[in-house]
Amino acid sequence: MNIKPLLGIHHVSALTANAKENYHFYTKVLGLRLVKKTVNQDDTSVYHLFYADERGNPGTDLTFFEIPHSGRTYPGTNSITATSLRVKDNKALHYWKNRFEQFNVDHDEISNESGRATLSFRDQEGQRLILVSDENNVGVAGGKPWANSPVPQENGVVGLGPVHLTVSRPERTIKVLTDLMGFREKDGYTKDEDQKQVRVFETGEGGTGAEIHVSELDQVGRERPGRGSVHHVAFRVEDVEELNKWVDILNANHLSNSGFVERYYFRSLYFREPNGILFELATDGPGFEGDEDFEHLGEKLALPPYFEAQRKEIEARLEPLDTEQ
Template structure:
């Protein structure tokens, strides 16, 4: 059955221990828009927060599950070891470097090792993030930063960039990316930190919004996730028809998978690649405006229709989180 190529990165979902502090960092410091305040559909006792461009376009969402009292992350292999966020150009990185210094945000120097200007930094929980410049980028278009953000719109984050995977046996991950998922390899680079080779793979129209960067690390132990770690990465599928083709393809490849999963804001399919990293395939739609209008996205607790009858019970389990500020 012919399948269309995956269109790029759809979203990245990470872990936080405190939703209130997480909301402050990603909206007030990074200037992203909270486009949906909802719950983890597999555990409705905790928040699921979606930060993105002005309306949560596919490829712009960085999401967080709140896991109260989550321990710290012990970085290691077989993990999603960094998430990139795109900005317009190289000069914008200078703006962010100055801002990080002023606000005492842990950050590195601007680097050009990947062929793009980039600025690595960490949030208050140690989440590993990288700002990447789109100045020399071609491929999947970015989103539009929210014009009511505390960050000037021209300096805002436009979406997700390359996702970094650190794995012990890269050939196993690469086999799934290329032979099953249709990614193609492009020129890689060496990391300045340790001169390790980074292999780069892209899908769809390519560019920073459609790349996976793979680093081999054999001597580290497996990552122990906690606050500041990444739970999974999702890739863009056009629609439900295409998603069903991927369900069939995974079954034919004998890869254990979730099958079709209804998430209301998009439809999904989950599986673990051979090094144990959780991948999701997610449809571009329907999007986040089915239960809230554009002007008021993220202001109230949104629940998919199949959870509405449990709203009082669900709200009673959650700590209040004011997102109307």
């Protein structure tokens, strides 16, 4: 079957127990734009918040499902253990280190990972995040930080960077990435703090916006997710025609999957790789401006047309969340 390579990382979706605190941190501290305030389409009683560049370009979305009263995360294997956010250059990392100190954000020192300057940090729920410098990056282009962000545009987050997977049997995950999904092995590196070997895989044009980093951890149990954990990673597919080809490919390889799923802002397909991590394939469009104009993205509760008849009931179950600028 003639199929195009995956274009890179589309989005990462994580869990939060508190939408208000989450909104404050990701918009007021990290300076991302809330481009869509909607609901979890599989459970409309909770929010689904999309933070991104100025208009939610593919490859820039970090999203959160609110699961009120969710417990803590117990770290372990067979999980997404870090999400990277791209910034323009090394200088920006020094800006962020100072900003984290100003806002009392838990962070490490600036270091080097796979030939790039990085800065690891955690949000108030322990979400594991890494700022990565694009100073020497060649590959998938980043987005454009929102002009009205509290963070100056030259230091703003331009998109998602490498997603880190920790698995008990890496050969199983790697086989799916390379033989099925078309990723190619790029290089590797050693994490200094624990001498852990990390293998790097890329797709499409490559670069920070198209990498998966895989490391092995087999002496602890599976991660128990909760607030501060990652739910899934999504990869970019050009359009619906390509997505339908992937449905056929997964079926031909006897991989259980969701089949085509309508998400309104994009179209999706879900499956679990052999170590149990949830992967999504998502189309680049239609995007977030079909039901809100650019100037007012994320200010009101947006519902796909197939939920509009239930708006009153849905709004009654949600805690109010003021996101008007």
